[in-house]
Amino acid sequence: MxxxxxxxxxxxxxxxxxxxxxxxxxxxxxxxxxLSGRDRETLNEISRQLGQRVLAVPTDVTKLDEIDRLMARAYETFGKLDILFVNAGIFKGASLEEVDEAAFDEMLNVNLKGAYFTVQKALPFLNEPASIIFNGSVNALTGIVDSSLYTANKGAIHALSRALAAELIGRGIRVNTITIGPTATRLLTRSGSSQALLDAQDRARINHSPLKRLGLPEEVARVALFLASDDSSFVVGSEIAADGGWLLNTI
Ligand SMILES: NC(=O)c1ccc[n+]([C@@H]2O[C@H](COP(=O)([O-])OP(=O)(O)OC[C@H]3O[C@@H](n4cnc5c(N)ncnc54)[C@H](OP(=O)(O)O)[C@@H]3O)[C@@H](O)[C@H]2O)c1
Incomplete structure (x- = not known):
């Protein structure tokens, strides 16, 4: 690598x-x-752990002035951007009837509006060449119950990634998406569902998976590392699955 x-x-x-x-x-x-995110405590702790070569900027991606400040701080500190990992996101499982306007707006604001303007506002600072990596989902490519809102969000991310891959390659910017399968993070536990429901959903996900387990964040990170590096110099507009075979029809 x-x-x-x-x-x-x-x-x-x-x-x-x-x-x-x-x-x-x-x-x-x-x-x-x-590093960005909203929670200052974890940002500070991670910066301390990493030590050198790190800048942490608390940022809510739903607020465009905060994204502006993030990009300005990054540029002031390091003078350029070569790699943009568009990763911040939220999930809340709900049936079509359960989704109200506030829930719709909240998820769209983080997962789509936040992602869109992160790229737009990074653009003036992106080097040539550069790599943009979107975090997509198996949800975008299949039908999973009680996830219509999240699925619509992630479907839009996959479509956005393809459009930007075409639009930005002329500036030397490669855009790709990782199609992520169920991965053990706080995404689902933060969704507000009961522990019993979360456990049942995990069992269903593991049962569906050909590998019979959830992914580890580090397994997705290795795909992001490939897409960030010059090893992927010929990879443009791709969707690379890190999903343990979730999308296979194993029957
Ligand atoms: N885990 C999975 O199974 C899975 C599967 C497919 C795709 N994904 C995607 O992977 C990405 C990362 O999720 P994860 O699984 O690593 O979950 P996670 O551990 O909950 O991380 C989500 C991250 O997004 C940040 N975030 C949330 N709202 C934000 C906001 N308004 N502004 C800025 N940052 C915000 C959070 O930081 P703060 O709370 O500090 O803001 C946190 O760092 C998401 O886009 C998710 O949709 C995950």
Missing amino acids: SSLEGKVALVTGGNSGIGLATARAFHANGARVV
Whole structure:
């Protein structure tokens, strides 16, 4: 795997789960890393752990002025951006009837509006060449009950990624998506569901998976590392699955 020595990587949602594992992997491979997320305590703790070559900027991706500040701080500190991991996201399982306007707006604001404007506002600072990696989901490519809102969000991310791959490659910016399968993070536990429901859902996910387990954030991070590095220099507009075979029809 190529080193990320000399590169600057920005990870939204870099203080938890897949974003954190990826920020650690980028950093371990020599990158200077900009971490963002809302929770200041975890951001500070992770910066302390990583030590050198790190900038943590508390940012709510639903607030465009905060994204502006994030990009400005990253540029002031490190002078450029080579890698953008568009990762911050939320999930709440609910049937079609259960989703109200507030829940719709909340999820769309983080998962789509936040992702869209993160890329738009990073653009002036992105180097040539650069790599943008979106966090997609198996939800975007299949039908899973009680997840219509999340599925619509992630479907939009996959579509956005393809459109931007075409639009930005002329500027030397490669855009790709990781199609992530069920991974052991706080995403689902933060959703507000009861522990009993979460356990039942985990059992169903594990049962469906050909590997019979959830993914680890580090397993997704290794795919992000590939897409971030020059090893993927010919990979543009792709959707690479890190899903343990979730999308296979194993019957
Ligand atoms: N885990 C899975 O099974 C799975 C499967 C497919 C796709 N994904 C995608 O992977 C991404 C990361 O999720 P994860 O599983 O690692 O979950 P996680 O551990 O809950 O991490 C989510 C991250 O997003 C950040 N975030 C949430 N709302 C934000 C906001 N308004 N502004 C800025 N940051 C915000 C969180 O930080 P703060 O709370 O500090 O803001 C946190 O760092 C998401 O896009 C998710 O949809 C996950």
